[in-house]
Amino acid sequence: MGSRRLKRHTGFLFQVAWLRVDTQTILTIANHVITKNHRIGVTHSEHKTWLLHIRDVRENDRGNYMCQINTDPMKSQIGYLEVVVPPDILDYPTSTDMVVREGSNVSLRCEATGSPTPNITWRREDGELIILGNSQEVASIEGRAFNITKVNRLQMGAYLCIASNGVPPTVSKRIMLVVHFTPMIWIQNQLVGAQEGQQMTLECHSEAFPKSINYWTRENVIIANGEKYEPSFSDNVYKVHMKLMIRSVAMSDYGSYKCISKNSLGETDGSIKLYHIPTPTTEPTTTSTMPIPTTVDLVENIQWSRQKPVPSLEPGSNEITDASLSTVVRSEETRSRSRPNQEENHEAENVIDTNSHKSIDDDVGQRRIDNTAQSMSSTSSTWRCVTRSSAVICIIVLSALS
Missing domain, CATH: 2.60.40.10 (Immunoglobulins)
Structure with missing residues (x-):
């Protein structure tokens, strides 16, 4: 509701009137409403303040309004009513x-x-x-x-x-x-590998509007939801995420699959190939065991590993001279060369580090041989015989005399 306030000091004989300026329409005179507009009203306070009331203000009520006093000369004041409309x-x-x-x-x-x-x-x-x-x-x-x-x-x-x-x-x-x-399809991985028994999910992305019909095929046969396959589709406005889960991949499942999208404007498809990845096998660890050399091999290698003994100035009857030691070595070499080819091959496979002072166990009864012939001032010979492979081999053991 809009109103316009006009203050005037008037005598009893003077009257106040309200007019609409743009249409020159008289609205009220004194206490009387002249216009037929029922939304217009007028009030005063002790004939000093006159108020024009407009109820239910409308946009067409916008304009200039005049308050007029019938003095001589006439006195008036104009006010503008702005009507805002949402x-x-x-x-x-x-x-x-x-x-x-x-x-x-x-x-x-x-x-x-x-x-x-x-x-x-x-x-x-x-x-x-x-x-x-x-x-x-x-x-x-x-x-x-x-x-x-x-x-x-x-x-x-x-x-x-x-x-x-x-x-x-x-x-x-x-x-x-x-x-x-029209539908469009793109595939992130067109070549997917899987092992037998593995669960595998194939994925396609499609876009289409109007909304498309989407499905998976293999060898031109639509894949339905079942114990083996589980197709699923999730959409958002015009985008569709297509998935095909293979619960347990078998040899018969390898090959090409198609995801297809179709609407009223067209059809398109994408292809994914599932290939076989062999299941890794655990190979047994091969342990190479070095064969234990024969007694003859031990004798021969022991003799070759001995350093040349220092000859005594007065050899006794029981001393072993260089000549006698060489004779024993040559006799063992001759006996070794006279064996069949199978034993020669067997000897070639046996590798003994003659430079290291390792213990010889098992076949020689865990006896340690000390190759320190240089430190002996006098020696005596003792015969030890060991039976192996139906042959009697005698080993000369040198023991130090006190």
Whole structure:
């Protein structure tokens, strides 16, 4: 409700009148309402303050109003009534939901009334940025018209036309932009390997609108959900994530699979090949055991490992001279060469480190042989005989005499 207050000191004989200036219409005189507009009223306070009342103010009540006193000369005062109107979006000139083909040009319009004149702002309902034709992204667009050149699927969605002029409430209208396009499929891994018995999941991604029918095939046969296979599909607007789980891969499962997407505009498919990965086997560790040399080998190697003994100045009857020691060695070499070929091959495989002083166990009764012939000042001979392989081999053991 609007009102206009006018203060005047008047005598009893003077009267106050209210007029509409633009139409020269008399509204009230003194306490009487002249106009037939039932929304107009007048009050006063001790004939000094006169008030014009307008109920249910409308936009057409905007304008200049005059308070007039019938003095001579006449006295008056003019006041302007501003009527503000909240915004309102007009349905007819404003765009409605649109369905367009991908690649076409789109023009969205929004018309609104209000006082003052409303401002128009475009935003996406989901809060995402608006993609323009030049690959720019903005949060909002100002203006009654919103043009898109060569619209694509990323621009599909609900747009809000928002009208505001500072007078609450702000109003908006939702316009749904639908973009149709043929199905597209892309596959991250087109070649997938699996072992027998392994659980494997194949994946495809498709985009299509209108929404597509999606399924998996193998050898042109649609794969249904069962004990062996479990196809699944999850969609978001125009995107579909296709999965095919193979619970336990068998030899018969290797080969090519197809994911297919189909809608009213077309059909496309993608191929994934599942190949066999051999199951790794654990190979037994091979332990090489060095054969124990025969007694003859021991004798021969022991003799070759001895250093040349220091000859005594007065050899006794029991001393072993260089000549006698060489004779024993040569006799053992001759006996060794006279063996069959099998024993020669066996001897070739036996490797004894003659430079290390290792213990000779098992066949020689865990006896240690000390190769320190250089330190002996006198020696005596002792015969030890060992029976092996039906042959009697005698080993000369040199013992130091005190």
